[in-house]
Amino acid sequence: MTDNRFFNRSELIGILVLAVFLVVVLPLTLDVFRLNLVAKYLTYAFVALGLVICWGYGGILSLGQGVFFGLGGYCMAMFLKLEASSVENTKIQSTPGIPDFMDWNQITALPFFWKPFNSLTFTIAAIILVPGIFAWIIGTAMFKRRVGGTYFAIITQAVAAIMTILIVGQQGYTGGINGMTDLRTLKGWDIRPDHAKIVLYFFEVGCLFVCIMIAQFVRHSKLGRILVAMREKEDRVRFSGYSVANFKIFAFCIAAMFAAIGGAMFALNVGFMSPSFVGIVPSIEMVIYTAVGGRLSILGAIYGTLLVSFAKTSLSETFPELWLFGLGGLFIAVVLAFPNGLAGIWGDYVQPRIDRLIASRKSKPDGWTDSSVADGAPAE
Amino acid sequence: MLVGHQPKEFLLAVEALTVSFDGFKAVNDLSFYVDENEIRVIIGPNGAGKTTVLDLICGKTKATSGSIQFRGKELTRMKENEIVKTGVGRKFQNPSIYDDLTVFENLEISYPRGRSVFGALTFTRDAAVRDRVHEVAEMIFLKDRLHMNADLLSHGQKQWLEIGMLLIQDPDLLMLDEPVAGMSVSERAKTAELLNRIIKNRSVLVIEHDMKFVEDIAHKVTVLHQGQILSEGTMEKVKNDPKVVEVYLGH
Numbered sequence: 339m340t341d342n343r344f345f346n347r348s349e350l351i352g353i354l355v356l357a358v359f360l361v362v363v364l365p366l367t368l369d370v371f372r373l374n375l376v377a378k379y380l381t382y383a384f385v386a387l388g389l390v391i392c393w394g395y396g397g398i399l400s401l402g403q404g405v406f407f408g409l410g411g412y413c414m415a416m417f418l419k420l421e422a423s424s425v426e427n428t429k430i431q432s433t434p435g436i437p438d439f440m441d442w443n444q445i446t447a448l449p450f451f452w453k454p455f456n457s458l459t460f461t462i463a464a465i466i467l468v469p470g471i472f473a474w475i476i477g478t479a480m481f482k483r484r485v486g487g488t489y490f491a492i493i494t495q496a497v498a499a500i501m502t503i504l505i506v507g508q509q510g511y512t513g514g515i516n517g518m519t520d521l522r523t524l525k526g527w528d529i530r531p532d533h534a535k536i537v538l539y540f541f542e543v544g545c546l547f548v549c550i551m552i553a554q555f556v557r558h559s560k561l562g563r564i565l566v567a568m569r570e571k572e573d574r575v576r577f578s579g580y581s582v583a584n585f586k587i588f589a590f591c592i593a594a595m596f597a598a599i600g601g602a603m604f605a606l607n608v609g610f611m612s613p614s615f616v617g618i619v620p621s622i623e624m625v626i627y628t629a630v631g632g633r634l635s636i637l638g639a640i641y642g643t644l645l646v647s648f649a650k651t652s653l654s655e656t657f658p659e660l661w662l663f664g665l666g667g668l669f670i671a672v673v674l675a676f677p678n679g680l681a682g683i684w685g686d687y688v689q690p691r692i693d694r695l696i697a698s699r700k701s702k703p704d705g706w707t708d709s710s711v712a713d714g715a716p717a718e
Numbered sequence: 719m720l721v722g723h724q725p726k727e728f729l730l731a732v733e734a735l736t737v738s739f740d741g742f743k744a745v746n747d748l749s750f751y752v753d754e755n756e757i758r759v760i761i762g763p764n765g766a767g768k769t770t771v772l773d774l775i776c777g778k779t780k781a782t783s784g785s786i787q788f789r790g791k792e793l794t795r796m797k798e799n800e801i802v803k804t805g806v807g808r809k810f811q812n813p814s815i816y817d818d819l820t821v822f823e824n825l826e827i828s829y830p831r832g833r834s835v836f837g838a839l840t841f842t843r844d845a846a847v848r849d850r851v852h853e854v855a856e857m858i859f860l861k862d863r864l865h866m867n868a869d870l871l872s873h874g875q876k877q878w879l880e881i882g883m884l885l886i887q888d889p890d891l892l893m894l895d896e897p898v899a900g901m902s903v904s905e906r907a908k909t910a911e912l913l914n915r916i917i918k919n920r921s922v923l924v925i926e927h928d929m930k931f932v933e934d935i936a937h938k939v940t941v942l943h944q945g946q947i948l949s950e951g952t953m954e955k956v957k958n959d960p961k962v963v964e965v966y967l968g969h
Contacts (some may be wrong), residue, residue, distance in 0.1 A: 560832055560841035563823050567816040574814040577776060578828045579802035579840075588835045632887065 339415045344554045352637050353550065360543045370532040372535025377539045377607040379647035380546060381407075384600025386628040386639035387553055388593030389547075391512075393625070395562060395571030396589035398486070400495030403597045403624045405501045406469040408616030412505075412512070413468060414605035417453060417461040418521035418529075419513075436519070443510030452511075458525060465602045466595050473594030477587035483581075483617035495618055504616040517612025521605065529606060546640070549596050553636050556592065565589055597624075619662075626669045632681025642680055727790070729754045730891055734782050735784035737774060740920055744770045746945035748784070752891070752921050759924045759932045761956075762942035763966050768925045769811065771891045771942070775923075776808040777801045788891065793903050799833070807889030813876035817869035821860050821879060824868050825851045828883035848961070850886060856917065858882035859908060874905035892916070893923045898931055910934060917947065929967075941966060 345353060364376055384404045392398050423437045426715040431441040436448050454460045477495065480490055505512045513519070520531065528534055556562050568575045568582055576582050605611045614620065623646075629643020646668070676682050730752040737745045742812065745767045752758050760768050773779040775786055777798040786793040788816040793801050815823050829850060832841035855861045863871065868879060877897060884892060898906045910931060913922075917935070926932050932939065933952065939956045941948040943966070949959040956962055 558837070559839045560827065561835065561838035564821060564827060564838055567819050567824075569826055570816050570818060571814050573778070574810070574816070574880075574883075575827070577778075577802060578809050578887065579799050579833050581799045581834075584835050585838070653861070687781060717830045 343558055344551055345558070349554065349637075353547075353554075356550075356637055356640065359546065360546075361540070365536070365539070370535055372603040373539055374535045374607060376644070377535070377542055377650065378604065380542055380640075381600040381604040381607065381643050382624055382627055382647060383640045383643040384549055384603065385593075385597040386631060386643045387549055387625040387636060389628040390633060390636050390639045391553055391556055391565070391596075392589045392593035393628065394635075395557065395565040395641075396568070397565075398587060398590055398620075398624070399488075400489045400585055400590065400593065401491045401618070401625060402496075402498040402501075402621050403593065404621035405498050406473060406594040406597035406615045407604070407620070407624070408501060408505070408611070408613070409469040409472060409601065409609040410465045411601030411605045411615065412518070413455070413461055413464045413598075414453040414602035415518040415521060415611035416607060416644065417458060418524065419518045420452065420456055421524070421648075422522040435515070437515040437518070438486060439516070439518075440510055445510045449511055457543075465598055469594045470591050470596035473591045474587060477590040480585075481586040481590075484700075486586075489524060495621070496619050498621045502613045505613040505616060511610075515613060516545045517610055517611075518605075519610045519613070521609050524606070533570050535607070538603075538607050542607060545599060545603065549599065550636060550640075550667040552592075553596075557636065561585065561588070623665065626665060626672075627671060628679075629669060630679050632679030632684075634678055635681030638681025638684070640677055645680070654712030684687060721817065724791050728752060729756070730786075730923075731787040732771075732775070733785045733787070734776060735771075735786060736782050737770060737779060737861065738782045744945050745774065745903070748942075748947060750940055750947065750950065752923060755919065755921060756785075757917055757922045757924070757935050757937045758928055758940060759936040759938075760892065760940050760942055761926065761929075761932060761966065763949070765944075766942040768942055768944040769895055770945075772808060772895055772923065772925065774804055776777065776800075776893065778808075802887070802889075803833075805890035807884040807887050807891070808893045808895065809880050809884055809895060809897065811899065813880050815871075815879050820865050820867055821871070822864040823850055824879055825854055825882055828886045830887050841911065847890055854882045854886045855883065858910070858912065874901045876903065876907070877905075877909070881909075881912065883929045891921045891922065891923065895925045896927065897924065898926065898928055906931070 360380075365373060368376065385407055389400070389403060399608065419437045423435065425435040428434045428436070428438065428441070431438065433441055433446045435444065440448075445713060449664060455464070476494070480486075480493060485493070503672075506515050508514075529538065564575060564580060564585055568585060572582055601615070604615065604616070627643040627646050628639045628640070630646050632638030650661060650665070653664060657664075672679055678685070728751040732751070733749045735748045736743060748767075748771065760771065762768055770779060771863050774781050777793065777796060781794045784794070788801075788804055788806060791804055793804070793806070798806070812874075816827070819827070826843065826847060829847055831847070832838050851864070852861070855864055858881060860875060860879060860882065863875070864915065864929075868876065871879060881894070881897065894913075898909050900960055901909060906928075913935060926936070938951065938954055939953050940950045941956055941959075941962050948965065949962045957967065
């Protein structure tokens with residue numbers, strides 16, 4: 339078998355095309371402002387990638403991925419905010435050295451859970467582990483009790499709502515509805531100027547490809563096939579000796595961690611974090627990105643995210659009131675007409691044409707040799 | 719019935735098993751014992767509780783009271799996947815296979831290795847796995863369909879595939895729920911041949927309506943009626959039991 343544990347030949351081509359598109363084409367053709375916009379869109383691609391594993395393969399629809407996106411984003415933002423709130427920067431406050439929103443809320447000392455976020459190592463660990471553990475708790479509580487399908491989706495949505503209310507309500511600890519703004523430096527390196535934006539863009543693309551590789555590995559492992567099997571015949575998997583709940587928890591945790599990395603990238607690239615990326619509406623938007631791209635396609639989810647986000651930016655500027663209706667309509671249309679999204683359209687209509695084109699090109703020059711007969715598909 | 723009961727180890731000992739669904743006792747104070755290498759067939763009219771008995775043994779349904787001992791282990795307190803690991807395999811009435819996966823992948827998932835999350839991530843398709851899948855595929859007449867998606871198989875082939883998925887688990891107790899239902903005559907004959915080959919060296923618990931098929935394979939027959947045992951013994955004895963003739967075989 340020539341396939342390795344990460345991809346087969348056609349997937350490798352797809353990954354390389356995406357790499358060229360993100361690493362060469364976009365940076366060469368877009369100005370820094372637009373590139374930073376792409377960086378913002380790509381933060382949602384991490385979430386979409388997780389949803390491919392969790393929803394597409396595992397059949398677990400989570401309408402609360404914004405929670406994990408937010409947890410990752412807030413962890414990153416807390417570190418950046420602490421760095422921006424040094425004593426010199428905040429000497430006009432009544433308590434210098436604490437974030438400005440705490441000072442406005444009459445808090446006089448840094449709360450205990452903020453203190454570890456002075457360390458970048460702790461922050462990086464927290465970005466992955468806090469959402470991971472939170473997802474594990476929700477997953478264990480739900481899947482061990484065999485709560486699934488629509489009920490699970492509703493509960494994740496409720497969690498998203500609760501999280502938003504909590505963040506908005508605890509203004510002194512979280513920055514409330516405004517979120518954490520005015521993030522400036524990362525270990526003394528200013529994240530705001532144009533050249534920093536470019537560096538951060540490439541860093542983000544690098545992280546995205548690491549996550550793509552992890553997703554590919556999961557998909558090509560037996561675990562990936564068990565997820566598909568579970569989606570279809572949960573009982574059969576159970577009576578083949580697998581603990582279905584554990585596999586669902588795993589898929590949900592992976593999706594949560596990917597979403598959290600996306601959130602952290604958002605805080606870095608966009609320079610703030612607020613509860614408006616945590617709640618029900620952004621969570622559902624993230625599901626729509628995945629659905630449009632194709633919930634069974636790792637790369638499709640990324641293109642879907644870019645396309646829908648781009649449409650959102652351009653359309654919501656022109657028709658702000660209509661955008662949400664458009665998004666909802668898009669979701670319904672995709673689910674009804676193209677259940678496998680863009681990737682499905684590509685696989686059903688475009689790919690066969692390209693294959694035929696390549697096959698016909700190939701057969702012409704080596705038409706007289708025996709080798710083309712040996713490896714070419716029989717002509718119809 | 720159990721007068722000659724000696725203190726020997728049964729493979730499966732079901733005792734005083736009762737399950738009640740909102741007061742309706744689908745299985746009522748049921749006791750029976752299965753020996754090593756015994757082929758036991760459960761027959762009975764519709765609604766007698768046959769499938770429920772299998773559901774109780776494999777853990778799909780939780781018992782209200784009573785005990786199920788398998789090799790001395792109490793199954794009623796175990797989770798489904800733990801019951802599978804102790805050596806109980808179950809085939810469902812409707813073919814329960816994974817339509818989106820190939821025949822090979824269907825069999826591979828049932829191969830008893832790498833059943834934990836981490837084990838499944840690091841599972842490699844090595845020679846042992848491939849050989850075993852090919853071996854089983856040959857037995858279930860699907861050798862040349864290994865890389866076909868399972869949803870393209872015929873009904874009979876799907877039944878065989880599920881039997882193959884159980885076979886690759888190599889259970890000590892194999893439970894089959896109507897393995898020949900819905901099959902054509904030729905498929906039925908092939909299935910009987912297949913079953914006769916795979917029941918060696920293990921105990922089998924079969925639910926079946928096809929009397930000829932039952933006569934062919936059963937060592938012992940248990941007749942269920944309204945969740946209780948109506949009669950038990952050899953086919954010959956059961957067939958001539960007036961109670962059985964009245965409620966089941968008579969019409």
